Amino acid sequence: MSSGRPATPPAQARGGPPSGGHLPLEGRLRTLGTIALSSAVFMNVLDSSIANVSIPTIAGDLGVSATQGTWVITSFAVANAITVPLTGWLTQRFGEVRLFTLAILLFIASSWLCGLSWSLSSLVAFRIIQGAVAGPLIPLSQSLMLASYPKAKAGMAMALWSVTVMIGPVVGPLLGGWISDNLTWSWIFYINVPVGLLSGWATWQIYKKRDSVRVKLPIDRVGLGLLVIWVGTLQLMLDKGQELDWFGSTAISIMAIVVVIGFVFFVIWELTEKNPIVDLTLFKERNFSSGTITVSVVYGVFFGTVVLLPLWMQNTLGYTATDAGIASAPVGILAIVLSPIIGKSLQKHDARYIVTGACILFAITSFMRAEFNTEVTIWTIMWPTFIQGAAMAMLFIPLTTISLSGLQSSRIPAAAGLSNFVRLLCGAFGTSITTTLWENRATLHHAHLTEYVRPGEPAFETAMHGLKNRGFSLHQSAKLIDNLINQQAFTMSAVDIFYASAILFLFLIGLVWIARPENSRSAPSHTVATH
Numbered sequence: 001m002s003s004g005r006p007a008t009p010p011a012q013a014r015g016g017p018p019s020g021g022h023l024p025l026e027g028r029l030r031t032l033g034t035i036a037l038s039s040a041v042f043m044n045v046l047d048s049s050i051a052n053v054s055i056p057t058i059a060g061d062l063g064v065s066a067t068q069g070t071w072v073i074t075s076f077a078v079a080n081a082i083t084v085p086l087t088g089w090l091t092q093r094f095g096e097v098r099l100f101t102l103a104i105l106l107f108i109a110s111s112w113l114c115g116l117s118w119s120l121s122s123l124v125a126f127r128i129i130q131g132a133v134a135g136p137l138i139p140l141s142q143s144l145m146l147a148s149y150p151k152a153k154a155g156m157a158m159a160l161w162s163v164t165v166m167i168g169p170v171v172g173p174l175l176g177g178w179i180s181d182n183l184t185w186s187w188i189f190y191i192n193v194p195v196g197l198l199s200g201w202a203t204w205q206i207y208k209k210r211d212s213v214r215v216k217l218p219i220d221r222v223g224l225g226l227l228v229i230w231v232g233t234l235q236l237m238l239d240k241g242q243e244l245d246w247f248g249s250t251a252i253s254i255m256a257i258v259v260v261i262g263f264v265f266f267v268i269w270e271l272t273e274k275n276p277i278v279d280l281t282l283f284k285e286r287n288f289s290s291g292t293i294t295v296s297v298v299y300g301v302f303f304g305t306v307v308l309l310p311l312w313m314q315n316t317l318g319y320t321a322t323d324a325g326i327a328s329a330p331v332g333i334l335a336i337v338l339s340p341i342i343g344k345s346l347q348k349h350d351a352r353y354i355v356t357g358a359c360i361l362f363a364i365t366s367f368m369r370a371e372f373n374t375e376v377t378i379w380t381i382m383w384p385t386f387i388q389g390a391a392m393a394m395l396f397i398p399l400t401t402i403s404l405s406g407l408q409s410s411r412i413p414a415a416a417g418l419s420n421f422v423r424l425l426c427g428a429f430g431t432s433i434t435t436t437l438w439e440n441r442a443t444l445h446h447a448h449l450t451e452y453v454r455p456g457e458p459a460f461e462t463a464m465h466g467l468k469n470r471g472f473s474l475h476q477s478a479k480l481i482d483n484l485i486n487q488q489a490f491t492m493s494a495v496d497i498f499y500a501s502a503i504l505f506l507f508l509i510g511l512v513w514i515a516r517p518e519n520s521r522s523a524p525s526h527t528v529a530t531h
Contacts, residue, residue: 022210025148029206033148034157036202037141038164040104043195044137045165047111047130048076049172050179050188052307053324056314057180062120066311067435071239073307074428075124076131078235081424082228083135084417085277089219090136095211100140101204106133108196115186138165139417144207162339170332173310177325220277223270227277230262231425238432242439278421279414282407288415290515291403294355294508296423298395300430301501302362302388305369306331307431308438308494313381316490317374327381334389342393351398355512358394359505361387366502374491402515434497441493442486449485 025033051058051072059069090099110130117123142161149157179187237255244252270276283289310324319327342354365384372381403419404412472480 022147024150024153025206030148032202033206034145034160036199036206037145037148038161039195039199040100040137040203041141041161042164042168043192043199044107044134045168046172046175047134047189047192049169049328050176051076053173053176053310053314053321053328054180054185054188055307055311057321058123058185059120061185062117062123064120066315067242067439068120068239070307070311070431070435071120071124072127074235074239074431076127076134077424077428077431078231079128079131080135081421081428082231083132084139084421084424085227086219086224087136087139087417088413089217089277091140091212092215092217095214096140096143097204097207097211099136100144100207101200103133103136103140104196104200104203107137108193108200111189111192111196115189117186144203147210163336166332166336166339168332169335170329173325173328174322175325177320177322180321218275220270220273220275223266223273223277226262226266226269230259230266233262234259235428235432238429238436242436278418279411280418282411282415282418285407285415287405287515288403288407288419290512291399291401292419292422294512295396295399295403295419296426297511298359298362298505298508299423300426300433301504302392302430303427304430304434305366305498305501308434308497309369309381309385311435312438312490312494316487316494317376319378323378327378327385330382330386331389331392333386335392336389338390338393339397342397346398346401350517351401352512352515352517354394354398355402356509358391358398359509359512361391361394363502363505365391366498366505369498370495370502372491372495372498374487399512402512406516437497438490438493441496442490445489445492446485449489 024030055069055072056066058072059066062069094102107130110126110133113126114123114130117126145157145161175191176188179185179191233255237252237259240255241252246252247256267280270278270280283292306328310321310328313319313324313327314321345354365388368384368387400416400419404415407415
């Protein structure tokens with residue numbers, strides 16, 4: 001799915017040494033270096049999308065509900081988001097190449113542990129570790145890639161990098177669906193091991209003599225602790241709320257208090273700390289606030305529906321995981337084709353118009369899905385997904401351009417990191433909110449439908465009589481009708497969410513126009529990754 005990452009080398013954050021200082025690689029060595037870095041990126045991006053279509057299989061095998069199964073996705077996303085602000089400090093502390101190689105090895109180990117998981121709790125715990133160690137992979141891969149090419153070929157370097165990133169959302173659902181139907185779900189994690197080992201070995205062999213200077217700098221431990229507390233508690237509250245009956249539960253009420261207090265103290269501390277882990281003063285910049293909030297909310301809504309679609313297809317309509325993967329894969333096709341075109345068009349056109357077009361396309365695809373019913377075909381499901389790829393290309397790159405426009409070059413790495421952090425959090429929160437709303441609305445629709453399908457109602461009596469004539473027992477007939485009601489209820493609930501998403505996408509158009517137009521074209525050139 002989509003994820004924005006800064007192209008600026010993280011080692012430059014907070015005054016650290018640049019990733020440069022070495023001559024570009026040449027010939028075969030540069031080709032091998034590009035393959036090694038791209039493999040690590042592909043492994044990370046693939047792991048972010050491959051699990052989406054496998055959630056029903058994982059949930060069924062571990063004996064939990066589909067909603068609980070989504071914790072596998074949200075735990076990874078939250079841990080990944082929290083470690084993003086640490087990338088600059090870690091790079092300066094350990095060195096670019098050492099940190100990148102270590103992150104690959106830890107990612108391999110955590111992937112193996114995910115595959116060995118024996119319960120939902122163990123899988124979520126290992127996914128948290130996996131998400132945390134994956135944080136530095138994408139920004140550092142960009143940094144090392146840029147250092148491998150001459151400045152004149154920086155565009156080519158990022159183009160190759162971007163294609164690798166965008167292939168992940170195409171291959172991930174297809175591979176995840178095939179593995180879920182033909183092997184065991186553990187293999188969606190095991191496949192990272194051989195790819196990671198080759199990538200880590202090749203990266204170290206090629207880049208070990210090109211490591212950045214290591215510098216010991218203080219870290220904002222209090223800010224980091226407060227960040228982990230309020231973000232982690234909020235995600236736990238969102239994930240457990242449905243199960244514990246929300247504020248009817250003492251545990252949820254306590255979590256809410258912890259979130260509010262933790263967030264308030266976090267904001268106060270970060271605004272007064274000399275070296276904050278998150279530079280919240282960036283939100284004083286009009287374009288940064290407009291761009292970051294817009295891209296984060298859009299990503300939250302988008303990612304929520306990306307997770308919902310395969311859940312609905314498999315749990316409600318009875319499609320296989322492979323079918324769900326086929327329906328989800330086209331989202332990356334137009335994104336790959338259009339991203340270079342959108343990047344060039346920003347030099348001539350106001351980014352706000354392009355983002356407006358993206359929001360309209362997102363709304364159109366959501367309205368198309370709002371017409372779905374229980375008889376929908378896989379081809380009908382695929383069309384909105386295919387069109388969404390164009391919306392992705394038109395959204396993430398222009399909004400990053402808007403967010404970074406007008407900022408001093410020294411603040412751009414911190415700004416890109418903060419924008420990415422907020423977006424990833426919104427993706428995790430959007431997933432939890434979407435799946436919770438889906439179940440709540442389904443319960444409501446089920447209650448309304450049973451008012452018309454019960455003993456004494458003509459429709460119910462006719463259906464029961466017809467089933468009896470076909471040889472079904474009373475119990476079998478009642479069970480079959482209840483299954484049909486559930487199918488309709490969950491479909492109606494999904495349609496409600498798609499319709500609400502369309503309205504929200506249109507509403508967000510106004511938010512992007514808060515940004516100043518004169519700065520959007522003079523923004524520094526940065527590449528945004530989507531996954």
